[in-house]
Amino acid sequence: MRYKKLGKTGLKVSEMGFGALQFARLAPKQAVSLVKEAHDRGINLIDTAHNYPHSEHLLGKAIRGIRDQLIICTKSYHTDRKEFLNQLDSSLLRLGTDYIDIFMCHDLSRSQKYEKLVQNGVLDALLAQKKRGKIRHIGFSCHSPDIIDKYDQFPDFSAILMPVNFVSVEFTQPLVYKRLVRNHIGIMGMKPLGGGRIGDVGLALRYIQQFPQVIPVIGTECVNELDQNIKHMNDRRPMSSGDWKKIAEIRKRLGPKFCRGCRYCMPCPQGLNIYEFNFTKVYYGQLSIDQFLDPQRTRELEKLDQCTRCGRCEEKCPYNLKIMDLMRQNSDFYMQKLKQHRAN
Numbered sequence: 001m002r003y004k005k006l007g008k009t010g011l012k013v014s015e016m017g018f019g020a021l022q023f024a025r026l027a028p029k030q031a032v033s034l035v036k037e038a039h040d041r042g043i044n045l046i047d048t049a050h051n052y053p054h055s056e057h058l059l060g061k062a063i064r065g066i067r068d069q070l071i072i073c074t075k076s077y078h079t080d081r082k083e084f085l086n087q088l089d090s091s092l093l094r095l096g097t098d099y100i101d102i103f104m105c106h107d108l109s110r111s112q113k114y115e116k117l118v119q120n121g122v123l124d125a126l127l128a129q130k131k132r133g134k135i136r137h138i139g140f141s142c143h144s145p146d147i148i149d150k151y152d153q154f155p156d157f158s159a160i161l162m163p164v165n166f167v168s169v170e171f172t173q174p175l176v177y178k179r180l181v182r183n184h185i186g187i188m189g190m191k192p193l194g195g196g197r198i199g200d201v202g203l204a205l206r207y208i209q210q211f212p213q214v215i216p217v218i219g220t221e222c223v224n225e226l227d228q229n230i231k232h233m234n235d236r237r238p239m240s241s242g243d244w245k246k247i248a249e250i251r252k253r254l255g256p257k258f259c260r261g262c263r264y265c266m267p268c269p270q271g272l273n274i275y276e277f278n279f280t281k282v283y284y285g286q287l288s289i290d291q292f293l294d295p296q297r298t299r300e301l302e303k304l305d306q307c308t309r310c311g312r313c314e315e316k317c318p319y320n321l322k323i324m325d326l327m328r329q330n331s332d333f334y335m336q337k338l339k340q341h342r343a344n
């Protein structure tokens with residue numbers, strides 16, 4: 001494993017990070033052992049968040065005895081000072097540690113949220129916690145580069161978690177990427193596989209290697225995947241014209257408006273699994289027809305009529321997607337495949 005300096009944090013991090021968002025999909029033992037396997041292979045940067053289901057709890061168990069060898073990044077969604085500080089303390093408790101290496105304001109993609117954090121004293125509180133040693137570095141995660149201007153107003157900002165992949169290129173355009181590098185901001189790249197839209201992991205990681213300051217944070221569900229990802233990271237071949245052709249085809253197929261799987265739109269007050277709807281076509285391309293037409297998925301997608309069209313999901317989507325329309329399209333697609341399968 002190679003290591004790089006993460007911008008002005010000065011932290012020496014492995015050239016790929018471990019994303020712990022997907023722990024809810026794993027058995028607890030599996031999640032804990034996966035972190036240990038990642039550590040054994042030299043990965044030292046782990047990304048989680050207070051609101052990733054089960055993630056901090058399981059991570060806390062996994063890092064016992066090796067905490068000082070790891071760099072932990074976690075985040076709080078809150079804009080209220082008291083709630084924010086409570087969440088920081090709760091993260092420390094869950095992780096079984098007395099400091100967080102990088103503490104981030106979660107999804108700071110809109111300037112209104114930044115203004116709220118300033119007005120409510122959250123940024124001052126972050127600085128105070130840094131002085132007390134509970135936080136070592138302060139960062140933000142975001143889904144829109146429009147917010148980058150605001151960050152310049154906060155000199156203690158030293159790390160960012162932002163989408164870096166070849167289907168969401170907003171952040172890798174020179175104006176954004178070069179500016180972050182110039183300001184020595186440590187860049188962690190989320191969604192290296194486009195939130196599940198990019199199947200060719202090798203191509204995805206070689207694309208990211210064109211941006212040497214980016215540390216991709218990769219969600220992994222098993223040791224085999226972990227080893228494959230490391231193997232792909234070690235492939236230093238430059239991009240070929242064939243690679244660019246493939247990328248152009250994938251971009252064309254997806255268009256600009258597609259679900260990245262961040263789940264910020266959830267929970268739905270009606271209990272609808274919005275993510276499950278929006279990923280229907282991705283699953284169709286990845287699974288066998290029997291796996292795809294799983295009875296559990298059918299039950300989820302049949303719930304669409306329970307949507308009251310309250311619009312709360314659309315307010316929360318950082319990509320401004322028309323979620324209700326997308327859910328309808330995906331549900332129709334699924335039901336059509338189900339009907340065809342039953343007819344055969």
Ligand code: SF4
Nearest residue numbers: 268307308310311313
């Ligand atoms: S619009 Fe429908 S899917 Fe979205 S939050 Fe409201 S009930 Fe849930």
Ligand code: SF4
Nearest residue numbers: 259260262263265317
């Ligand atoms: S609909 Fe929007 S908020 Fe929900 S998972 Fe997709 S991209 Fe994220």
